[in-house]
Amino acid sequence: MMSYVRKHTVTITIGVSFFVFGFFIVANILNLSERDVLVGLISGGVGGITMLVVALLQERRSRGVSPRTA
Secondary structure (H helix, E strand, C coil): CHHHHHHCHHHHHHHHHHHHHHHHHHHHHCCCCHHHHHHHHHHHHHHHHHHHHHHHHHHHHHCCCCCCCC
């Protein structure tokens, strides 16, 4: 499971960097409050963690390992 994350570390890092950079650019353009920025970052984090879990589960299934036994 961790091999999947290690294999895609560069892609994950680039994606997170562009998300945060783009988010702050748009937040400054739209004059969002600190609370709005915080809510946006938290929701982006939750979405990112959800996608990571889904990707890890798919990778585990493709190897034929049951999620309950590992």
